[in-house]
Amino acid sequence: MSIKRPPAPGDDPKAARREPGRRGARSPLARFLVRRVLTALLLAVGITLVTFVLTNLVPGDPVAANLGQRALGDPAIVAQWRTEHGLDKPLPEQYLLHLRGVVQGDLGTSQQSHRPVLDDLADSxxxxxxxxxxxxxxxxxxxxxxxxxxxxxxxxxxxxxxxxxxxxxxxxxxxxxxxxxxxxxxxxxxxxxxxxxxxxxxxxxxxxxxxxxxxxxxxxxxxxxxxxxxxxxxxxxxxxxxxxxxxxxxxxxxxxxxxxxxxxxxxxxxxxxxxxxxxxxxxxxxxxxxxxxxxxxxxxxxxxxxxxxxxxxxxxxxxxxxxxxxTLDLPAVMGVGLVVGGVYLVINLIVDVLYGVIDPRVRLS
Amino acid sequence: MTLAISDLKVTLGGREILRGVDLELRAGQVHGLAGESGSGKTMTGLAVLGLLPHGARVSGRITLGERDLLAMTPRQLNAVRGGEVAMVFQDPATSLHPMLTIGRQLTEHMRHHMRLDRRQARARAADLLRQVRIPGAEEALGRYPHQFSGGMRQRIAIAVALACSPKVLIADEPTTALDVTVQAGILRLLRGLCDDLDLAVLLVTHDLGVMSAVADEVSVMRDGVVVETGPRAQVLRDPAHPYTRALLDSLPGETS
Missing domain, CATH: 1.10.3720.10 (MetI-like)
Known part of the structure; x- marks a missing residue:
């Protein structure tokens, strides 16, 4: 008889030492879930990076989209607006600031509605x-x-x-x-x-x-x-x-x-x-x-x-x-990207978990 | 109890697949059914359980004791299937449900046919696994088919077939998909169960070696009819039909 169950990465040593087949504190399904959730978290960080980079690659100047004709002619106002929205800093720093904000639940302020993007998203x-x-x-x-x-x-x-x-x-x-x-x-x-x-x-x-x-x-x-x-x-x-x-x-x-x-x-x-x-x-x-x-x-x-x-x-x-x-409202666009990416992640996670629930070969191998 | 098949004819898509098969299975005997691929061996086995492919037309009689299986309603036949007549299929890798535990597969039809409760069924399932010599029976109940080797899976499939104490067991090429080294074990198991439980066994195989190892009676099929039937020794040593002789002559390293 062959019991095909190699210890999976992420297993704690105690679980690996446990006799195969015995029901322990962490069932195969639970371990399968932990693995999938960890992968999902990694992917989530990836999503923030991709939305950030893509949004910044978009041709078009948010300054032009948000300031009126007359304000655009005044370099002082343009510079102030850029500083206000953190656009004067180098991109990697902007990304880290963005990431810190995301972790703290701060997705920035929509340049259109002048409300926190998070509040806008909570409505929509x-x-x-x-x-x-x-x-x-x-x-x-x-x-x-x-x-x-x-x-x-x-x-x-x-x-x-x-x-x-x-x-x-x-x-x-x-x-x-x-x-x-x-x-x-x-x-x-x-x-x-x-x-x-x-x-x-x-x-x-x-x-x-x-x-x-x-x-x-x-x-x-x-x-x-x-x-x-x-x-x-x-x-x-x-x-x-x-x-x-x-x-x-x-x-x-x-x-x-x-x-x-x-x-x-x-x-x-x-x-x-x-x-x-x-x-x-x-x-x-x-x-x-x-x-x-x-x-x-x-x-x-x-x-x-x-x-x-x-x-x-x-x-x-x-x-x-x-x-x-x-309107090139970049914080809002990033916020939407993040939400849509997050929804995909959750859906994928649900699909993966359902595989494991339906087919024991998935969670036991 | 005897299972008698008489003048069984099956037509599928306008082609006559069985052209009047006669067979008789007796309790406590292994009846070997030999013949090349396409001769109708498997179809004969499937016809007994009413499992022929969609659109097949059947005539003749298949009597179990006094009852004609071919005259039964689907509901009556369903009560016989898995109950009085059980079947073991060729490849245990595909005939067991890949997503259900061994325990579930052993107990679901027991609970349905024999009206056992969960605990009784589970106890009987563990007994059955011991009977077919699965080590660690209790633990095996919670495992899935893919966690067992081919030979073990076929033993489990046999346990599933035996669960409701059938009187007739149809084994369709039960060793063909297995390693040669485990074939003998499965055949010995089938032979032993036949003797111990007084089963009437129909052993369908194209392998005359398998046949000579366990069968009491041997029938040889060709083109949808049984061309020769008799005790093993007689059919295999002194075949009356030229086709049987040709089959035996085709065996490597053996002379008839």
Missing amino acids: VPATLELAGAAILISIVVGVAFGVVAALRRDRFSDHLLRVLSLFGISVPTFWLALTAFYVLFYRLRIAPGSGRIDPGLTPPPHVTGLYTLDAALAGQWDVFSSAVGHLVTPALVLALYTIGLLTRFTRSAVLEVLGQDHVRAGRAKGLPPRVILFRYVLRPALVPVITVAGLAFGSLLSGTVLVEAIFAWPGVGQYAYKSAT
Whole structure:
């Protein structure tokens, strides 16, 4: 019998000395998690460097973008502005100052709103997270369900129908879909509420998480809750359509592949109920590739929010990023870069952890 | 209990794969089923459990005691599968679920068929692992298939098949994917279990060496029909059918 478990880097010597197979204070899953989190922290530092360098490489002079014509003519004012924003120091020093600020929770002051970037982000990030989170949830639930149905009904009518639907979702541009949905559902049919996160007549719920649906439910303000859900549904569906199509296709092929594997036939030979075969024997192994795609899809979904937020007047990061970029508001741009990078990191971490949870071979090797 | 297959015909995609197979398995006997690839050995085994590929058409009779397995509803057949009739597959690297612990794979169908609770099932699972000679049975229950070697995995697969005390065991090339050095151990195990538990075993193999080591009865298949059946000594030493003779002659270093 071979027990393949070499001590992993980061193991404490005590764990390495422990007999393999014995359950100790730190299970393989816990060690796997620690490893992944440490990698994520390293990557986070990398993200600050990349956002900083890229932002400083952008052609364009923030001074010109922020000072008026007359102020630009006065070298004293320009120099003062540069000193004020730390632009007179050499780049490496600027980066270290920036890094220190990030660690202390200071992302600088937006040159446009004249508020701390962190405060601006605290307002806009939850709005985007609510929208993107709803969209990815809808995509996973609907996409996986569609994919399973298509695989089990292979080459029958429902499979063909779902193929057409998912191709439509993948190929239709998000901005067109957003405009059309807004025009048809709100302007023509009047079944969807208009733009924004809630009806203009309502006050936002007390701030707890920043997600209006959750905050309203927590506060028991059901009129606000239903308005928030109503406003969320259309943009979230618009955003989700692409990922639904993508996940339907991937789930279908993953399920078909697993269906042909030996262990499924062996499971049937054990006389297990069809429900157990489907969920435990087919869906669980099939989810591994699907999770990878879902993680990647979340990225494309975030970039999709810029357009969808603009069309539905959703006050999220996408709108903030657009405004900051066009005015060369560098601290704000860096702040957005940092947040988006951080979201990617978290998503990757979640995907990695899910791998480990689903497939023991990942966490034990 | 005997399992009798009579006039079993299987058509798949317009092609006749089995053209009237007759076989009889008796309790306490290992029945070897030989033949080259594509002769229909594996299909015969799968047909017993109703595991034929999608779109296959079956006719004939497969009787277990008094009941015809081919006439059963899917639900009735599911109760027989893994219960009275169990199967061991060729490659234990793929036939065990890679993401479930050995304990889970040994107990899930026990709990379903025999209605055992978690603790009873676990105790029985450890007994089964000892029966197939897995060292450290209790501990092995918490491990995953990839943590065992090929021979150990096949022993585990056999334990899984034996979990619900089947009366018939279908072993489809159970040693083909294994190292030669561990093949003999698996065959001895199968032979011993057959004797101890009074199992009726169908041993599907293309390897006449395997056959001569453990089988009581031998059937030889070709092109979807059984061309010769009889006691091992008779079929292997004095084959009546020219095809059996050709098979034996093709063995390296042996003369019939």
